[in-house]
Amino acid sequence: MASDEVEGTSPLPHADEHITLIGLGAIGVSFLALHLTYSSATVSVYDPRPDLEEHIQAVLPLYLPSSVDVASLISVGRLNLCASLEEACLAATIVQEQGPENVGFKQKTWSEVIRYVAPTCHLWSSTSGIPASKQLEHLSTTDDKHLEYPPTTDDIQASSARQRLLIVHPFNPPHIMPLLELVPSPHTTPAEVSFAKSYFTALRSGHRPITIHRESAGFVANRLSFILFREACHLVNEGVASAEEIDEVVRASLGPRWAMAGPFKMYGFGGGNKGLRGFLDNIGESIGEVWRDAGTITMDDDAWKDKVVEQTTQAYGLPSAEDIRVRDGGLRAVVKAQEEQERVARHGGGQGGQ
Numbered sequence: 001m002a003s004d005e006v007e008g009t010s011p012l013p014h015a016d017e018h019i020t021l022i023g024l025g026a027i028g029v030s031f032l033a034l035h036l037t038y039s040s041a042t043v044s045v046y047d048p049r050p051d052l053e054e055h056i057q058a059v060l061p062l063y064l065p066s067s068v069d070v071a072s073l074i075s076v077g078r079l080n081l082c083a084s085l086e087e088a089c090l091a092a093t094i095v096q097e098q099g100p101e102n103v104g105f106k107q108k109t110w111s112e113v114i115r116y117v118a119p120t121c122h123l124w125s126s127t128s129g130i131p132a133s134k135q136l137e138h139l140s141t142t143d144d145k146h147l148e149y150p151p152t153t154d155d156i157q158a159s160s161a162r163q164r165l166l167i168v169h170p171f172n173p174p175h176i177m178p179l180l181e182l183v184p185s186p187h188t189t190p191a192e193v194s195f196a197k198s199y200f201t202a203l204r205s206g207h208r209p210i211t212i213h214r215e216s217a218g219f220v221a222n223r224l225s226f227i228l229f230r231e232a233c234h235l236v237n238e239g240v241a242s243a244e245e246i247d248e249v250v251r252a253s254l255g256p257r258w259a260m261a262g263p264f265k266m267y268g269f270g271g272g273n274k275g276l277r278g279f280l281d282n283i284g285e286s287i288g289e290v291w292r293d294a295g296t297i298t299m300d301d302d303a304w305k306d307k308v309v310e311q312t313t314q315a316y317g318l319p320s321a322e323d324i325r326v327r328d329g330g331l332r333a334v335v336k337a338q339e340e341q342e343r344v345a346r347h348g349g350g351q352g353g354q
């Protein structure tokens, strides 16, 4: 559903929730727009950047329906800009963090947060790859199932936090992209996973939370995406194609194809009436050859990075506000096409399925 369509419908959900957002960079502002547009929750935000208010005033309107005014949200107390993490957490029922991507930051932040919030507060991290168990592993070494008697306050707090923290990993930009990967640690309770799922489903924003069964580096979407990205960088580095040419190859092939069905269903079509087995039998040797030949560049090597950054910047410059508008309009159109495809698949073509 496009955000502009929300107005005039039934009351927005989550009036009783108070969401605290930690970190208001690319992901934080986008999540802020999602909560403000589709829920009636109160939102408090914390980010130590000195220009926080100017930053929010500049970027948030790009993501909100045109009728929503940021200054009014602040003046009526729907959106609170806080000067400290403690102030931001005081009334929180949900804390969602999207600060810097390093283990030290995540661990230090949770150590503080759990001192400030109620023991029932839901804890979500937007991390691209640091599992929930890693984010809390510093808190206490005591195994939850074998707490010493009587348990210390620290042990109780650590055990409770471990049960409440899960990853809610978005795909950028989260105010539009439907995927939210819910990744519990082995300690996270099923009730916490259900709560996160029901929170986003109730928004009626078109978001599609998917629970991932086990923690692993990069979860699922980024594992797939980063492997493709590695090969794209390798091909640029080897001079097989330029950054701009590879972008066009993806836009003209994998992009539209995978917007309509994922790799398993799509490759199933490639095997004709024998489905995926037929595809693997027919093309398997070529696939194996590509896997053997795939690039193995690493993040320690700057030479390929210089090449891909130079080509990308030369082709597109740095992203502007207008580029963001064009990107968001295009992504919304693709998501809408997917929703239409699902409607047709469920009810058949024409208007009769409404």
Ligand SMILES: NC(=O)c1ccc[n+]([C@@H]2O[C@H](COP(=O)([O-])OP(=O)(O)OC[C@H]3O[C@@H](n4cnc5c(N)ncnc54)[C@H](O)[C@@H]3O)[C@@H](O)[C@H]2O)c1
Residues within 6 Å of the ligand: 022, 023, 024, 025, 026, 027, 028, 046, 047, 048, 049, 097, 098, 099, 100, 101, 102, 126, 127, 128, 129, 169, 170, 171, 172
């Ligand atoms: N950018 C993406 O495509 C993407 C996608 C999914 C998830 N993520 C994850 O979201 C998180 C944020 O990524 P981003 O791209 O928005 O980064 P970003 O650099 O744009 O934003 C990070 C923000 O954190 C703030 N910050 C720094 N120190 C802080 C502190 N002590 N307390 C609170 N805030 C602090 C910074 O001022 C900045 O505004 C990361 O964990 C990242 O892995 C990013």
